[in-house]
Amino acid sequence: MTGRLRLALVAALATALTSSALLPLVDAGGWIAQGLGAILLVALVGEGARRIRVPRPIVGLTQVAALVPYLLLVCVPDASGPIPTPSSVDAFVELMRTGGQDIREFSTPAPATPGIVAILLTVMGGVAVIVDMIAVTYAQAAPAGLPLLALYSVPAALSQSGLGWAVFLIAALAYVLLLLAEGRERLLRWGRPLTPPIPPGHPPMRQYRPPARGGGRIGVAALAVAVAVPALIPLSANRLLDKNDNGPQSHRLTTINPVVKLSDELNRAENRELMRYRTTSAAPGSIYLRISSLDRFDGRSWQPSERQLTDVPKDFPKPPGLDQAVRTTEVITRVESDRDYDQGSLPMPYPATQVQVKGSWRYEPEGRLLLADNKQGLRGLGWTVTSLDVEPTPAQLKAAGAPPPALAPYVALNLPTDMVNRIRQQALRIGGNGTSYDRARNLEEWFARSNQFRYDTKVPPGNGTSALENFLEQKVGYCEQFSSAMAVMARTLGIPARIAVGFIPGTQQADMSYKVSSHDAHAWPELYFSGAGWIRFEPTPSRGNSPSYAQQDVAPVAPSATPGSAGDLPSKQPQTAPSAAPSTATTTAPAAVGASSDGPRLSGRVLLIGGAVLLVALLVVAPMLVRSRVRRRRFAALTRDVAADVDAEDRAGPVLGGWAEVLDTARDLGHPAPDAETPRQAAERLLAVLAVDAPAAEGAGDVDDTGRLAAGSAVLAAREALPRIALATERLLYAAAPPVREPGLGEDVRAVRRGLLARAGRGRRLRASLLPPSLRRRGGQSRGERRYTLAERFRPRLSRRRDEGPGGTPKPADLG
The missing domain is CATH 3.10.620.30 (C8orf32 fold)
Known part of the structure; x- marks a missing residue:
């Protein structure tokens, strides 16, 4: 089991344990199994999306898209099918509205009506999506405690007799487990510790224990103290007394409205x-x-x-x-x-x-x-x-x-x-x-x-x-x-x-x-x-x-x-004339009532369908928008004035961003770069792709002579610009001091991008636009940026060795 899968399962377990705070709100608890199913579905869909390297902002939307049909199937099975329909959405909205009325009418513990169960399942599923997105997708377990705290605090405030120490202990333990799982996953990224071989006859060394286990002991001890202290110390809810020298003690209190x-x-x-x-x-x-x-x-x-x-x-x-x-x-x-x-x-x-x-x-x-x-x-x-x-x-x-x-x-x-x-x-x-x-x-x-x-x-x-x-x-x-x-x-x-x-x-x-x-x-x-x-x-x-x-x-x-007189307050809207015919009022009243009763139901269905359509549209265009934003940011850095690059970091950023744009464009069009490839090797490989005598790409036969001529010009310009970009990247990575950025580097990157697009077929261009593979790379530095960081670390040491003679003595000055 990978560390990320373990973290996803622990996040689901934390949400499930904290959801036990909802049990005292209703009489029967059979609905909790359906809620656990929603939590498990969210965890599995999220892990599947992450395994195929879906962009992180899209993972949560994918989980919501899977959760909605599940809730419809569980809550309104008679009106729902595998695919949400307007009738099933309408039935679910009506069920939620009925649940809201039931919550207002019944005191806790309320009966487990279908409406209340639908609201509880929606809450559990929504919290599961938020916790999984924060703790697993973005690898930040500590902030994931906020939705878990909300899931615990609201039932604690609504329950008349309180939730008790057992529910608190379960919810707090769930958060501690989530923190421990995230900490262990971080430690495992560093690999296993190296221990020296044990000499013959030497007693065995004590086994290494990762620091996360110590954190677990601290967390369990803190929970024990939090539960034991209120039980041992007789705390009271007495309000503070204001001492008055002129009379007996008195309180100052604002009563509840x-x-x-x-x-x-x-x-x-x-x-x-x-x-x-x-x-x-x-x-x-x-x-x-x-x-x-x-x-x-x-x-x-x-x-x-x-x-x-x-x-x-x-x-x-x-x-x-x-x-x-x-x-x-x-x-x-x-x-x-x-x-x-x-x-x-x-x-x-x-x-x-x-x-x-x-x-x-x-x-x-x-x-x-x-x-x-x-x-x-x-x-x-x-x-x-x-x-x-x-x-x-x-x-x-x-x-x-x-x-x-x-x-x-x-x-x-x-x-x-x-x-x-x-x-x-x-x-x-x-x-x-x-x-x-x-x-x-x-x-x-x-x-x-x-x-x-x-x-x-x-x-x-x-x-x-x-x-x-x-x-x-x-x-x-x-x-x-x-x-x-x-x-x-x-x-x-x-x-x-x-x-x-x-x-x-x-x-x-x-x-x-x-x-x-x-x-x-x-x-x-x-x-x-x-x-x-x-x-x-x-x-x-x-x-x-x-x-x-x-x-x-x-x-x-x-x-x-009297009614209809000037004694009433001025209306915000014109009043109907008192002399209006009674027949008109009689015929229009039922229509008005019907419109008002159907209005909320129709608007709720329209809003839900519109939200689903908007969610699908976001799922489709989000990768394209993210990739376009990254590209615009890189080109903006490349078109910046060269005089603005005052230090090494300012010089490195645009050049490495331009080279990363070339590699990402090639990868989106089906030409991924091997991990061990140098900039010069990458340029040679892409020059072969941009060869003038290369076979025509798929769909190129549909282009007329004018289009072929424009594509050929773009390919020739790309072949001329690509070596200049590779050379600028090599100088940045391997030179003793960062060189000055060439002013025309941005136009060269655009020329290479146009040439690669001209060599690609229509289908590849469409796939590269809608689902760019370059976004599947997890966050962090690119290969060029990592190489540049390592080079910057060793440059001072290399310069010292270059200036020193054998044994560390300074070299004699060059007298010319």
């Missing part, structure tokens, strides 16, 4: 139970369990501000802005979390006044949240929350005064001025000229009950500037867009607003408890009114319920906010 998970939870096919609770509230529908409070809008998304965390107090401080005149009712809620549900924040009603919970928690006073500390989680946890059911009257909310200056950050918007003005004008038209409470109620009514908006969880997630404009124009979205739009519009009216994320009340059970599931995830706006503090609104249609103070004294929606 849970809005990004709303779309995944709402679109998940499996509606998993997360928790159950019992409450003493007379209106259980008002129990919204909050897990986060988002108060900072940076123009792209809502984020929680950095908060100062303290120890959990026995009794929470008074809710900000709440006066005694507002009616409140104390509510006690007992919550039990499911064993499979984990969360970094404790779900609680707002405003909580007391919490009884076990474990390590920290209190965030601004949002009145409890955040997990020291790896604390919710799995199977139970807690009791005492909270207030705040019931202000509409009259109290209408009489609310201006918010305090400390709430200025809750009115700030990091948006362009022109956009803020447009949204504010829209909010004024909808909210009317009443109090802040009237405007907030009108905004809520417009979103939730004006029949202009449609609830749809399939809308792409996002609440930034572009998403906000699209939502107000298209009027389709889910709770994330509804809450964000109302909070932004409220801020433009001077009303402090923020977004709360958590769960709606859930479903009542037979035992009078309430079950909260993943589909109950929700986001809603909270607006501040002096006297009542932060109170909840519900702008999302068909989700949750409105609080009591929003069900009384409903203010009418502003007339200017």
Whole structure:
């Protein structure tokens, strides 16, 4: 087994071992055999391409070209055959799209659906191609660890319980084996070590061990330390404490934004139970369990501000802005979390006044949240929350005064001025000229009950500037867009607003408890009114319920906010006239729907077919392009001004490049040079090829008299130029000092190339253009460059010997 074949097999083994990190992501692991088949196919195709000396940039494309039919045969066998067809490509694209939906809907470990398996096999095959190309084709094993690290890191981040030390050890061992195989292959290039013969009676010498074995011991020892240290030393995930001389220790922490998970939870096919609770509230529908409070809008998304965390107090401080005149009712809620549900924040009603919970928690006073500390989680946890059911009257909310200056950050918007003005004008038209409470109620009514908006969880997630404009124009979205739009519009009216994320009340059970599931995830706006503090609104249609103070004294929606009026934001595209005939809308709607549904599928198939055609085209023209680039570089060096050759290297490069171009052209046309041939012998051999009386080449009979005359002139010019090129090369290789380059050497090389092409037939010229054999030589110096390097090493020694007499004494000076 050759060293390169051994390296290819070890690279495939490293990819296969690292792919074990994908197993915890799905329930069943039978698909791993198909993935191993893809890895083995990539390794064999790559080794075969390298054995026939395919240019290195083409090896990876060849592996991809072999991997695609394999994936089609394995993933869509009913629609695929030996050759990819549009129908099989279409079926594979649809399968990948279905797999993407399955990944969003299922939590790990997910069922091994055909779509998920197709994605996993594609990932394994793609990583195998990259690792083989880097480690084997380009002989750089160390950078090949990057795709292996990606193959391990992504499953490690997605797995809820982690991959464990065994999977880490397997993946790390795979990388070490790859490094050792590459190091051994490098050592074997130097041959076997020479050991002197052992004299009779002398004890046998210790067998030589290559240094790579020592590297193996170091690698194994490092892995053992990496696995043993975390197990022996009790490391914790405690955050660093900020020591405060004026008070107790506190944390500074930026909480995780849970809005990004709303779309995944709402679109998940499996509606998993997360928790159950019992409450003493007379209106259980008002129990919204909050897990986060988002108060900072940076123009792209809502984020929680950095908060100062303290120890959990026995009794929470008074809710900000709440006066005694507002009616409140104390509510006690007992919550039990499911064993499979984990969360970094404790779900609680707002405003909580007391919490009884076990474990390590920290209190965030601004949002009145409890955040997990020291790896604390919710799995199977139970807690009791005492909270207030705040019931202000509409009259109290209408009489609310201006918010305090400390709430200025809750009115700030990091948006362009022109956009803020447009949204504010829209909010004024909808909210009317009443109090802040009237405007907030009108905004809520417009979103939730004006029949202009449609609830749809399939809308792409996002609440930034572009998403906000699209939502107000298209009027389709889910709770994330509804809450964000109302909070932004409220801020433009001077009303402090923020977004709360958590769960709606859930479903009542037979035992009078309430079950909260993943589909109950929700986001809603909270607006501040002096006297009542932060109170909840519900702008999302068909989700949750409105609080009591929003069900009384409903203010009418502003007339200017009716559908199709000027109250909407200016559309980016012209709106259809309201007087359009209903029949036209009826006939065009189905066509539009059909076009939109078939568009992605058709475009995906076209892209995949176009990519396959482009890949085949690259495979065909890549050798020609590479050879043309090498030729242009050599001719550019030959046409450079001779005065620019300031040192020996500058003089040698163009001459050796010109001679290499002559030899490569001859080799492409079927005249390879023996390894032991000198420039003079090569010139004599090629002069025989360029003989005037040589037999006509294949295809020459198709040339007319004018063509024969031009070919004969090219051959004569080549015969005159070839000895000059050979002589310049000999002088460079064997002279005591590098000679000055002849200025016309570039034209001589072109003349020899034209003469050789004129002597070749049409078929040979075509093969030399599409598949030039000269590219099969592996990278490194040409024979002429190696000879010149050796000559440069010995020139100083030869010059010293020439100047010294017998015994190393200087020669007497030549007196003439």
